[in-house]
Amino acid sequence: MMDYDKFGICLTIAIVVGVCGYAGVISGELGLEMPTITIGEQVSTEPLEESEERLDNAYYEWCYKMKIECA
Numbered sequence: 361m362m363d364y365d366k367f368g369i370c371l372t373i374a375i376v377v378g379v380c381g382y383a384g385v386i387s388g389e390l391g392l393e394m395p396t397i398t399i400g401e402q403v404s405t406e407p408l409e410e411s412e413e414r415l416d417n418a419y420y421e422w423c424y425k426m427k428i429e430c431a
Contacts, residue, residue: 423430 420430
């Protein structure tokens with residue numbers, strides 16, 4: 361019976377420490393620099409025909425770079 365109580369207390373402490381640690385890292389109070397992720401190319405809103413054509417070109421370019429024959 362006491363094992364469940366001890367497990368519950370340990371689990372609660374672990375969760376509280378994890379949440380506080382995560383909040384501290386995200387807030388920047390710890391002085392750790394988080395890497396920023398930038399997306400190079402934005403999603404285009406071009407018509408479907410042009411995007412299919414662009415995807416076909418990308419496929420064949422990939423085949424060319426991998427030095428394989430694509431049908």
